[in-house]
Amino acid sequence: MPVKVVTDRETWDAFIDASPAGLLFHKWDFSKITERYTGYTARLYGIYKGEELLAACPLFCKRTGGLSIVLSPPPMQAVIPYLGVVMGRDYAAAKQSKKESALQVVAEGLREELGNLTPNYLSMKFVPGFHDIRQFIWDGYQARINYSYAIDLAPPLETLWENLNGKLRTSLRKFEENGYYLEESDDLNLFYETVSRRFSQPEMDIPMITRQYFEEIFRAYPDHVHVYHLYDRDGDLKGVGTTQEYKRYVLWVGGPKINGTSANEYLQWLLLRDAKRKGFSEFENTGANNPNLNMHKAKYNPDLSIYLEVSKKDGLGKAAEWLYSNVVNRPWIKRRVVPYIE
Incomplete structure (x- = not known):
């Protein structure tokens, strides 16, 4: 069988660790924690050629109201921007x-397994760098391009500074x-308070992200997930952000402006410097699909990655998508039927 659910944690993580x-x-652990807080069942598939993974x-995966949904990533777009297939x-x-x-082996294996799952709606967002989706297009999938920003950290810090707007x-x-300074913290309270204000607005197109979700992620990956606080010289909080520091340095989830200041600009620069100091090759500011944020992010002279x-x-999947986009996604309805941050 070319595809099977991997049930051994060490086998799965060893493959992910080895793959660029x-x-x-x-x-x-990230998948299993996400499973618990989204209501979707995580199925971790390995695609084999003989004995080779x-x-x-x-x-x-989720079945609700007669509808079968298969997603990668699940609907927490601001938290997991992409997922999909990982090649060896x-x-x-x-x-x-x-x-x-x-x-071809991957496409054939997934085609067989998805035939068993029979999803009415299926979506996969692949990581930057996975560009050959022809097998999926030939199988009748619709394709869409998304964007993210990444900064090459190879040049000297002085060059990165001069490249800024x-x-x-x-x-x-x-x-x-003015004496602003950055501190790493293991306290999620300030981070969660600022993020909850940002994402609890009904116009934000994501489901609830609970405090417990973040706490479990931080406990599972203390060496790779970090929270940073930016303070002014008086010790007042001016900015909050989290990073993932594993293979690449990712500016993951950040809070909104505090008291209307633009201190988040300085927070991002200090994190970029931190990534450079730690020897990472790339600094990624996830997401370049929001016109309201793009001009701010572009000031750092990043490369645009896709x-x-x-x-x-x-037909059923199309009807459900239309219902969500045109009815459930209306702000006044979302307040009632979509669970937002507590």
Whole structure:
């Protein structure tokens, strides 16, 4: 059987650790914690060629009201931006013929298993760098391009500074002159309070993220998930952000402006410096799909990276998607039927 659910944590995590494309989002505990807080069942599939594990693919499945849904990632977009297939460690360096042969095995295996799951609605968002989705397109999937921002940390810090927008540099100097400073913390209270204010608004298109969810993630990965607080010289909180520091340095979930200041600009610069100091090759500010935030993020002169999404839906899936987009997603209804942050 080319596809089977992996039931051994060590086997799964060893594969994710070895693959350049494997992220913390793909890890065993991250998936199981996410399962508990989304109501979706995590099925961690391994795709094999003989005895060789070629790829891993976590899928989150749910049946509700006669509707079968399969997602990767599940509907917590601001928390898990992408997931999907992870190819093995040798894939990136392989010759194109071998890459295409491996992708054919992956596509055939997923086609067989999805045939058993019979989803009415299916969506997968792949990690940046996974661009060959032809097998999915040939299978009738719709494709969509999403964007993220990443900064190459190879140049000297002085060069990264000069690459910043001029007005941004002026603003950052003022924060430095005014004595703003960054501290790492193991206290999630301030972080959660600011994030809850941001995401509890009915116009935000994500489900509830509970305090317990974050607490479990931080306990599971104390070496890789961190929370940072930005203070002014008087010790007043001015900014909060979390990072994932595993293979790449990811600015993960951040809070909104505090008291209307632009201190988050300085917070991001200090985190970029932290990533450089720790030897990471890339700093990612996830998400470049929001026009209201893009101009701010672009001030740091990032590269625009893409990540691809494939989806497929039958008539029932299309009807459910329309109902959510046009009825349930209305702010006044979402207050009643969608569980938001406590």
